[in-house]
Amino acid sequence: xxxxxxxxxxxxxxxxxxxxxxxxxxxxxxxxxxxxxxxxxxxxxxxxxxxxxxxxxxxxxxxxxxxxxxxxxxxxxxxxxxxxxxxxxxxxxxxxxxxxxxxxxxxxxxxxxxxxxxxxxxxxxxxxxxxxxxxxxxxxxxxxxxxxxxxxxxxxxxxxxxxxxxxxxxxxxxxxxxxxxxxxxxxxxxxxxxxxxxxxxxxxxxxxxxxxxxxxxxxxxxxxxxxxxxxxxxxxxxxxxxxxxxxxxxxxxxxxxxxxxxxxxxxxxxxxxxxxxxxxxxxxxxxxxxxxxxxxxxxxxxxxxxxxxxxxxxxxxxxxxxxxxxxxxxxx
Amino acid sequence: xxxxxxxxxxxxxxxxxxxxxxxxxxxxxxxxxxxxxxxxxxxxxxxxxxxxxxxxxxxxxxxxxxxxxxxxxxxxxxxxxxxxxxxxxxxxxxxxxxxxxxxxxxxxxxxxxxxxxxxxxxxxxxxxxxxxxxxxxxxxxxxxxxxxxxxxxxxxxxxxxxxxxxxxxxxxxxxxxxxxxxxxxxxxxxxxxxxxxxxxxxxxxxxxxxxxxxxxxxxxxxxxxxxxxxxxxxxxxxxxxxxxxxxxxxxxxxxxxxxxxxxxxxxxxxxxxxxxxxxxxxxxxxxxxxxxxxxxxxxxxxxxxxxxxxxxxxxxxxxxxxxxxxxxxxxxx
Ligand SMILES: Cc1ncc(C[n+]2csc(CCOP(=O)(O)OP(=O)(O)O)c2C)c(N)n1
Ligand SMILES: [Mg+2]
Numbered sequence: 084x085x086x087x088x089x090x091x092x093x094x095x096x097x098x099x100x101x102x103x104x105x106x107x108x109x110x111x112x113x114x115x116x117x118x119x120x121x122x123x124x125x126x127x128x129x130x131x132x133x134x135x136x137x138x139x140x141x142x143x144x145x146x147x148x149x150x151x152x153x154x155x156x157x158x159x160x161x162x163x164x165x166x167x168x169x170x171x172x173x174x175x176x177x178x179x180x181x182x183x184x185x186x187x188x189x190x191x192x193x194x195x196x197x198x199x200x201x202x203x204x205x206x207x208x209x210x211x212x213x214x215x216x217x218x219x220x221x222x223x224x225x226x227x228x229x230x231x232x233x234x235x236x237x238x239x240x241x242x243x244x245x246x247x248x249x250x251x252x253x254x255x256x257x258x259x260x261x262x263x264x265x266x267x268x269x270x271x272x273x274x275x276x277x278x279x280x281x282x283x284x285x286x287x288x289x290x291x292x293x294x295x296x297x298x299x300x301x302x303x304x305x306x307x308x309x310x311x312x313x314x315x316x317x318x319x320x321x322x323x324x325x326x327x328x329x330x331x332x333x334x335x336x337x338x339x340x341x342x343x344x345x346x347x348x349x350x351x352x353x354x355x356x357x358x359x360x361x362x363x364x365x366x367x368x369x370x371x372x373x374x375x376x377x378x379x380x381x382x383x384x385x386x387x388x389x390x391x392x393x394x395x396x397x398x399x400x401x402x403x404x405x406x407x408x409x410x411x412x413x414x415x
Numbered sequence: 416x417x418x419x420x421x422x423x424x425x426x427x428x429x430x431x432x433x434x435x436x437x438x439x440x441x442x443x444x445x446x447x448x449x450x451x452x453x454x455x456x457x458x459x460x461x462x463x464x465x466x467x468x469x470x471x472x473x474x475x476x477x478x479x480x481x482x483x484x485x486x487x488x489x490x491x492x493x494x495x496x497x498x499x500x501x502x503x504x505x506x507x508x509x510x511x512x513x514x515x516x517x518x519x520x521x522x523x524x525x526x527x528x529x530x531x532x533x534x535x536x537x538x539x540x541x542x543x544x545x546x547x548x549x550x551x552x553x554x555x556x557x558x559x560x561x562x563x564x565x566x567x568x569x570x571x572x573x574x575x576x577x578x579x580x581x582x583x584x585x586x587x588x589x590x591x592x593x594x595x596x597x598x599x600x601x602x603x604x605x606x607x608x609x610x611x612x613x614x615x616x617x618x619x620x621x622x623x624x625x626x627x628x629x630x631x632x633x634x635x636x637x638x639x640x641x642x643x644x645x646x647x648x649x650x651x652x653x654x655x656x657x658x659x660x661x662x663x664x665x666x667x668x669x670x671x672x673x674x675x676x677x678x679x680x681x682x683x684x685x686x687x688x689x690x691x692x693x694x695x696x697x698x699x700x701x702x703x704x705x706x707x708x709x710x711x712x713x714x715x716x717x718x719x720x721x722x723x724x725x726x727x728x729x730x731x732x733x734x735x736x737x738x739x740x741x742x743x744x745x746x747x748x
Binding site: 113137168206347374381387 | 456512514516517518521534535567568570571599603605606728730731733743
């Protein structure tokens with residue numbers, strides 16, 4: 084184990100995979116100088132500019148070109164700088180990468196990683212702060228990953244690179260400098276589709292991912308002092324998501340909150356809540372916590388107004404556990 | 416076009432340019448100080464060294480004409496008539512900000528002075544500018560559109576689509592390519608094929624002209640001719656200007672990837688210093704020029720002070736101006 088940042092864990096994952104497989108390469112703007120956030124620092128010196136490949140500001144070509152190169156058996160990491168710029172290559176992602184295998188009757192494979200950091204960070208305002216992971220979870224053909232801690236950033240990026248499906252890999256910008264213990268083993272991977280249990284509890288289940296997991300953890304700590312015990316699940320992969328772990332948990336706690344930074348309306352929380360409601364009927368009380376349906380603004384009070392805070396999570400938990408304890412779950 | 420070697424200069428006009436160029440630089444420098452004071456929340460994209468191209472083109476526009484600026488567009492905003500005070504309030508995210516504190520550094524807009532705004536997505540304004548010009552034509556209005564973008568923006572699809580569109584519909588539009596040689600840390604030349612921007616534009620049916628973007632006299636003369644033609648219905652046209660970004664890409668980028676000496680060499684062509692020399696040669700007293708400079712810094716210091724003293728906008732403003740139909744707030748059941 085080594086202590087390192089989330090950013091460094093991702094950098095090491097890529098370096099290890101590039102050593103392990105000569106077909107792995109990365110392409111994107113400014114990669115030769117370390118990339119927009121330094122996730123590629125030092126790699127061009129090791130692997131050269133063919134494999135750590137600079138790109139013009141040509142998002143359609145970065146992503147679309149990666150689709151073509153992936154079909155040819157290479158394993159590109161298309162660095163989109165921020166998830167907001169994936170929107171400049173939506174045809175390439177949704178119509179091309181996600182459909183190529185199916186529409187060719189299985190002839191094509193697109194082993195592509197679309198690396199696209201998400202989230203509210205540093206007052207970056209409406210066009211540089213979005214969390215659109217639910218869009219990609221909606222698209223058949225794509226795998227969707229949102230790591231929350233350094234060890235998962237390493238293990239999941241390695242799995243994403245080894246995966247033969249196109250993976251939309253969304254780091255959170257606010258987590259890049261966060262630190263944690265990371266296994267040194269080059270064979271360490273985290274399987275796609277497997278959630279992790281952040282803390283065990285019996286009163287209520289919180290499902291979350293990405294930076295929101297850390298806010299949910301703080302809420303769980305606050306609640307523990309009040310005698311409320313939360314079962315907190317970091318989903319890690321949104322598609323496919325770990326129904327087994329979520330079902331096991333809600334069967335015990337009978338209460339579920341899904342909390343995410345993304346807008347609540349149409350967010351992936353709705354999918355999880357609906358799946359649980361369909362499986363368990365009214366036996367489980369459910370609630371989604373997400374942002375208001377407003378863009379992210381620049382001024383701190385305006386930016387903060389759309390955050391799902393730890394206080395908001397704790398308040399929702401109290402409402403479901405304390406106020407309604409013993410009573411029938413809402414909706415029943 | 417006028418023979419540039421003659422350099423028939425209008426001193427009064429050039430003094431106005433001198434003042435405006437200093438106001439732009441002062442705005443950027445004082446904003447950089449505000450960033451160091453940790454009062455700017457996002458990143459700044461400074462335009463220091465690129466003032467002449469802004470001033471020399473926008474000098475020909477009326478208030479009714481429209482400008483689309485770049486993410487590095489504080490100068491373009493100021494030149495179009497935006498208030499420095501409202502801009503500082505925006506940069507600090509305070510009440511009275513030009514976009515209510517919602518936009519921040521790369522999103523300055525002021526429709527009241529014909530500034531349709533800068534954009535955080537590279538190249539997006541090229542097609543939006545074409546659309547604005549399309550509407551001007553549709554409404555038979557007597558005004559034109561100037562659309563600024565960087566060298567890096569020419570490698571995205573909207574460059575091709577926007578220029579072609581403007582040419583097909585013969586729109587009253589001047590494209591201005593602000594070529595500072597870099598797109599973030601990347602030397603644009605290394606990632607751009609073909610003979611250059613002029614050929615790209617002309618291949619798309621948009622006649623293109625080149626000018627030294629750090630020579631405000633040349634920019635003004637060249638832009639005069641292009642804008643006269645655009646007003647006469649001979650648009651769209653394209654102005655390509657070489658300039659230099661003296662700072663890093665953003666306020667948190669030291670620009671260490673640039674070859675040694677490059678910045679120093681470029682400073683020798685500083686547009687403000689060149690204009691100052693010209694004005695001194697034309698008999699303008701040094702004190703007069705220094706007084707212009709001092710007034711620019713005094714204005715921006717005052718604007719910064721005003722912003723610092725202003726309140727932050729109320730949190731509820733986060734839910735204003737989202738859209739007309741439907742509440743942005745999550746219902747609490
Ligand atoms: C579509 C898109 N891709 C990438 C970025 C990130 N980005 C912001 S500014 C910039 C460089 C732009 O270069 P150029 O157009 O030459 O303008 P300059 O910054 O030099 O003024 C990049 C890559 C972006 N904002 N939008
Ligand atoms: Mg540039």
